């Protein structure tokens with residue numbers, strides 16, 4: 001993505017776990033779909049002669065989901081606005097947080113909530129961090145098995161269950177330093 005990709009007709013997004021062998025991610029392939037002035041999607045790779053020009057874009061996913069937002073070309077001009085099939089500008093393509101790609105990411109996270117934990121870990125959030133636990137809980141609440149969560153996060157099932165399962169250790173496992181103030185003690189638990 002970015003400089004050097006100007007020749008690509010449009011970008012296609014796939015969650016990186018698909019490359020790591022997490023098959024469910026293969027169901028979701030996203031892109032900013034050009035929409036013609038007739039309101040219909042354009043086959044942008046090979047528009048038939050006489051096709052209407054691009055009037056805007058909408059986020060599409062291979063699973064048939066479509067983004068709610070329409071990006072009119074009048075508001076988001078192409079870099080080469082003389083080309084009737086011009087590429088969507090960066091503001092439309094977006095990032096994992098913005099634009100069409102941001103919409104698609106949120107869709108993938110709703111469809112495959114176990115990928116939220118993966119993405120947090122990828123950002124460097126520690127395995128035992130509260131955010132990761134919450135993401136795993138979200139996936140569990142959505143009915144994801146420990147095997148699926150393990151596969152999505154790239155660890156062994158037994159590790160996932162030990163780390164994030166109900167029989168895990170309480171978060172504050174480390175002995176509190178003897179200097180400084182102690183926090184309010186948690187409800188009675190075994191002293192080390």
Ligand SMILES: [Zn+2]
Pocket residue numbers: 027028029061062063064065107108111
């Ligand atoms: Zn999808």
